[in-house]
Amino acid sequence: MDASEIRQKIYRFRILIIGRANAGKTTILQRVCNTRENPEIYDSAGKKIDPAVLMASRERGVHDIENEMVFRSNPKFIFHDSRGFEAGGQFEFDKVKAFIASRSKRKHLSDRIHVIWYCIPMDEDGRSFTEAEVKFFSQCDTGSIAVIALFTKFDALYDDEFAELISEGVSRTDAQALASQHAKEAFTNGPQLKLLYNQKGNQCPPRCHICLPVLVFAFRHSDMDKDDADCGILIERTAETLDDDTLKQIFVSTQRSSSELCVRYAVKRTLAQHLDLSKTISSRISEPSDRQIVDDLGLWFPYTPVRM
Numbered sequence: 001m002d003a004s005e006i007r008q009k010i011y012r013f014r015i016l017i018i019g020r021a022n023a024g025k026t027t028i029l030q031r032v033c034n035t036r037e038n039p040e041i042y043d044s045a046g047k048k049i050d051p052a053v054l055m056a057s058r059e060r061g062v063h064d065i066e067n068e069m070v071f072r073s074n075p076k077f078i079f080h081d082s083r084g085f086e087a088g089g090q091f092e093f094d095k096v097k098a099f100i101a102s103r104s105k106r107k108h109l110s111d112r113i114h115v116i117w118y119c120i121p122m123d124e125d126g127r128s129f130t131e132a133e134v135k136f137f138s139q140c141d142t143g144s145i146a147v148i149a150l151f152t153k154f155d156a157l158y159d160d161e162f163a164e165l166i167s168e169g170v171s172r173t174d175a176q177a178l179a180s181q182h183a184k185e186a187f188t189n190g191p192q193l194k195l196l197y198n199q200k201g202n203q204c205p206p207r208c209h210i211c212l213p214v215l216v217f218a219f220r221h222s223d224m225d226k227d228d229a230d231c232g233i234l235i236e237r238t239a240e241t242l243d244d245d246t247l248k249q250i251f252v253s254t255q256r257s258s259s260e261l262c263v264r265y266a267v268k269r270t271l272a273q274h275l276d277l278s279k280t281i282s283s284r285i286s287e288p289s290d291r292q293i294v295d296d297l298g299l300w301f302p303y304t305p306v307r308m
Helices: 003-009 025-032 051-059 090-104 131-139 156-167 172-188 191-196 221-225 232-241 245-254 259-274 289-298
Strands: 013-019 040-042 068-070 077-081 115-121 146-152 208-211
Touching (some): 013 025, 013 090, 013 245, 025 077, 025 115, 025 232, 115 131, 115 232, 146 232, 172 191, 208 232, 232 245, 245 259
Parallel strands (some): 013 077, 115 146
Antiparallel strands (some): 040 068
């Protein structure tokens, strides 16, 4: 399958993002799409929705999960938001569950949900799982759709560990250096992950989880250019989690945050398949299959011309 064929099959990558209000959902999407702008919203028929109309609907508590969020900086990503789901009501849960079931059965792959990001904030008021979160991971069958739990604002836990270290007589300098590692270790053995991956009470655990510090959500202009101010770990873990090679290729080539990731998968997936490592590159350069190698490498770089 060449680049044009695969783009026709799944030309946009579709993500459902779930989470409470103030969990950092919009900011995560902005980071992934490398923008500070708000998304444009389209209805299920592809018609753009006026922001004023959308705001009026939200004020009335009306939200359509079928609406598509698209950022102009990267329109190849389509996002759906489960706004209102955090309330934990049965109606909201049933609506999200029905949406996932319906989208998983769509005939065209481009219309299906390809991955779910579930955001759980770790600031002081949100460390215990809500009823909605418990219900989702224990009752919502997502089938083959990969679910990734995102523990956002994770460095709120650093402050607790810093204070604990200070109380134990550790110097402020050492406490500051040790706080993040102590927080990660405490979280690994804490109640959140035990509940999340409990095989008895939790029938639908996520494929993996990611801890995102609050720096990711800072909006200061100076932070936008910092190496750790993007969602690189989220991009990488999402790519690793996808089982389907076609979906993996679409996701990696759609994201524009990491050219290194494109190179890594191009080498890992394409060269490993085509090259006989017992031969040198120079001995293969005239073989007919080299054209196919270049074409296959190009699938990972759809925005960059690849020529022989």
